[in-house]
Amino acid sequence: MPHQFKVFTMDYTFAKTLEDANEFLRKHPAVLVFFSDESCNVGDALSPKLQNMLQENFSEMEFLEINVQMLPEARGYYNVFVIPTVLAYFDGRETIRQARHVNVPRLAQEIDRVYNIMFS
Numbered sequence: 001m002p003h004q005f006k007v008f009t010m011d012y013t014f015a016k017t018l019e020d021a022n023e024f025l026r027k028h029p030a031v032l033v034f035f036s037d038e039s040c041n042v043g044d045a046l047s048p049k050l051q052n053m054l055q056e057n058f059s060e061m062e063f064l065e066i067n068v069q070m071l072p073e074a075r076g077y078y079n080v081f082v083i084p085t086v087l088a089y090f091d092g093r094e095t096i097r098q099a100r101h102v103n104v105p106r107l108a109q110e111i112d113r114v115y116n117i118m119f120s
Contacts, residue, residue: 015066018077025089030061030118032111035078035085037069043084049104050086058111060119061088090114 015021023032034050036043047065054061066074068083075081080099088096088111096110 010018013062013064015064015071015074017071018073021064021066021074023062025080026060028062029091030058030115031064031089032058032061033064033066033078033087033089035066035068035074035080035081035083035087037067041070044082046084046102046104050102050107054106055106057108061111061115071116088114090118 006060013020013024015024021033025033032050032054034043034047036047051063054063066078067078068075078085078087080087082100084102085099086102086107087094088107093115096107098107
C-alpha cells in the first residue's frame with residue numbers, strides 16, 4: 001500500500017512499487033503523476049508548485065510522486081526518459097505529458113480543459 005505524506009496542507013502519495021502506482025491510478029479519476037529523482041534540483045522546486053496548483057485549482061485531482069531512483073522500472077513502464085516528467089491521468093488514461101521544462105501555467109491550462117469536463 002502507498003505511504004501517505006503531508007506536504008504543506010495537501011496529502012499526497014509516494015509510490016513504492018508499480019503496483020502501488022497502478023492501483024492509485026485505478027482508484028482515482030484524476031491524478032497528476034510527478035516523476036522525480038534525488039539528483040534533480042528542479043524537481044525539488046517543482047513539486048511544491050504542482051501541489052499548490054492542484055490544491056488551489058483542481059481540488060478533485062490527486063498527486064502521486066514516483067522516484068525513479070527508488071523505482072527504476074517506472075522509467076520504461078511509463079516511458080519517462082527525462083526528469084522531471086509530469087503526467088496527468090483522467091479516468092486511468094494518460095491525457096497530458098510534460099517533461100524536462102515543465103511550464104506550470106501551461107500545464108494548468110491543459111488540465112483545466114479536461115478537468116472542467118469531468119467535474120462540472
